[in-house]
Amino acid sequence: MPRLLGKHADGTMVVAVGGTCVTIAPGAVDATGGCATDANDLHVSLGSTAAAEPRFLATDEVLPDGLLSTDQIAAALAWEVGFVGELSAAEAELYLRYRPNTGDPYPDLSVVEAPDRPFSLGGLIAQEAAPATAEPADAEAEPTLVVQLCASMIYIDDLADPQLIVDAADDLIDRVSYAATVEQFYPALAHAVAADALPATTVELAGGFTEERILDFLGRLVAELDRRRPWLDPALVSIDPRQWPSLGASTPIGWVDITITDLEWAVKAPFADVAEDDQPLLVLRMRDGQLVALVGEPEPYPTRFLVLLPDLAGQRPAGDVVEYLARYAGLRIESDGLAQALAEVRAS
Known part of the structure; x- marks a missing residue:
C-alpha cells in the first residue's frame, strides 16, 4: 500500500504510490481524514523529486487509514504508466528495475514481464562505440547510457566523495553493473560534459541530485x-565455445543456482542457442587469460550451471576463480559435496 514519504514545512504531506508521489496540502484533508481532491486533479510527480524540494522532511511511515481512496491511488498509478510510456525501452526497463516497492504493483504487466530467451540483454546493449576520429556529434548516439549511469545515483548519498569517482571508473572498466563497455560509455559521458547538458529524464531518475551536481560528477568521472x-x-569476456578443450577434458569446481537470464546479466554475455537436447555452454576469459566455462542442464530454461576449468596444466586455483566470479559477477559458487558427487559418478 502507499506510504507517507514525508512532509513539507507547511504540513503538506507527500505520499509514495509506486514510483510516484502525491502531494496533499493540509487544507485538502476533510473531516474524515481523507484527501478531498478529485482523483483527476491530484498533484502527481515522480517520487525521486520529492527529496529535492527545500525543507522537505523524510519520514517513511505507514499511510494514515483512508487518506487516499482506491480511485486516487489508481489515478497516481495511471500517471506513472503515462510517464513510463514516454520513455525509451532502455529507460523504461531501468526505471521499473529500480521502482520503489510500496506494495502497489505496476499496472501494465506487459512492460514488466520477465524477458524470454534468447539473451535478455539484447535490447540494452549499445552499438559499438564510434572510432576516436568520429565527429563529436556521433557521441549523441547513446544518451540512454548517461541516463542508466545517473539512475544508479539513487543509492548514493554524496556525489562529492572522491572515492566514488574511483569506484565508478572501476565499475565501468570492469563492466560490472552495465551491459555497455567503457568504450561505449565514454563518448556519451564526454558529450554530456562538453555540452553542459543532460539527456531528458536524467535528473528525474537521479535520486534528487541537481543537474549542476550531476554534471560536476560526470566531469570528474x-x-x-x-x-x-x-x-x-572487461573483467569477463565471452569467447567462442570452440576454444574450450572439451567437456570431457574439464574439471568441475562447483555450481551456481541461478536462472539463465540472470546469469547472462551477471556475466554480461549470452549463451548461444543450442539444440533441444544439448547443454547450454558459455566460455569466459578472465583478465589473466584463465578460461572458465558455465554449463547448464539440458533443458530450455536451466536454473543450475556447472562451473568448469580446463583439465590442463597451468590453471589458476579453483578458489581464486570462485573469488573472481564473486567479485566481478556476483556469482555464489557452491561446492559442498562436489567431490563426493564426482566420485559417485566415476564409480557408476
Whole structure:
C-alpha cells in the first residue's frame, strides 16, 4: 500500500504510490481524514523529486487509514504508466528495475514481464562505440547510457566523495553493473560534459541530485577515465565455445543456482542457442587469460550451471576463480559435496 514519504514545512504531506508521489496540502484533508481532491486533479510527480524540494522532511511511515481512496491511488498509478510510456525501452526497463516497492504493483504487466530467451540483454546493449576520429556529434548516439549511469545515483548519498569517482571508473572498466563497455560509455559521458547538458529524464531518475551536481560528477568521472587510459579489458569476456578443450577434458569446481537470464546479466554475455537436447555452454576469459566455462542442464530454461576449468596444466586455483566470479559477477559458487558427487559418478 502507499506510504507517507514525508512532509513539507507547511504540513503538506507527500505520499509514495509506486514510483510516484502525491502531494496533499493540509487544507485538502476533510473531516474524515481523507484527501478531498478529485482523483483527476491530484498533484502527481515522480517520487525521486520529492527529496529535492527545500525543507522537505523524510519520514517513511505507514499511510494514515483512508487518506487516499482506491480511485486516487489508481489515478497516481495511471500517471506513472503515462510517464513510463514516454520513455525509451532502455529507460523504461531501468526505471521499473529500480521502482520503489510500496506494495502497489505496476499496472501494465506487459512492460514488466520477465524477458524470454534468447539473451535478455539484447535490447540494452549499445552499438559499438564510434572510432576516436568520429565527429563529436556521433557521441549523441547513446544518451540512454548517461541516463542508466545517473539512475544508479539513487543509492548514493554524496556525489562529492572522491572515492566514488574511483569506484565508478572501476565499475565501468570492469563492466560490472552495465551491459555497455567503457568504450561505449565514454563518448556519451564526454558529450554530456562538453555540452553542459543532460539527456531528458536524467535528473528525474537521479535520486534528487541537481543537474549542476550531476554534471560536476560526470566531469570528474570523465577526467578519471582519461587518466586510466589505456583501459583494461572487461573483467569477463565471452569467447567462442570452440576454444574450450572439451567437456570431457574439464574439471568441475562447483555450481551456481541461478536462472539463465540472470546469469547472462551477471556475466554480461549470452549463451548461444543450442539444440533441444544439448547443454547450454558459455566460455569466459578472465583478465589473466584463465578460461572458465558455465554449463547448464539440458533443458530450455536451466536454473543450475556447472562451473568448469580446463583439465590442463597451468590453471589458476579453483578458489581464486570462485573469488573472481564473486567479485566481478556476483556469482555464489557452491561446492559442498562436489567431490563426493564426482566420485559417485566415476564409480557408476
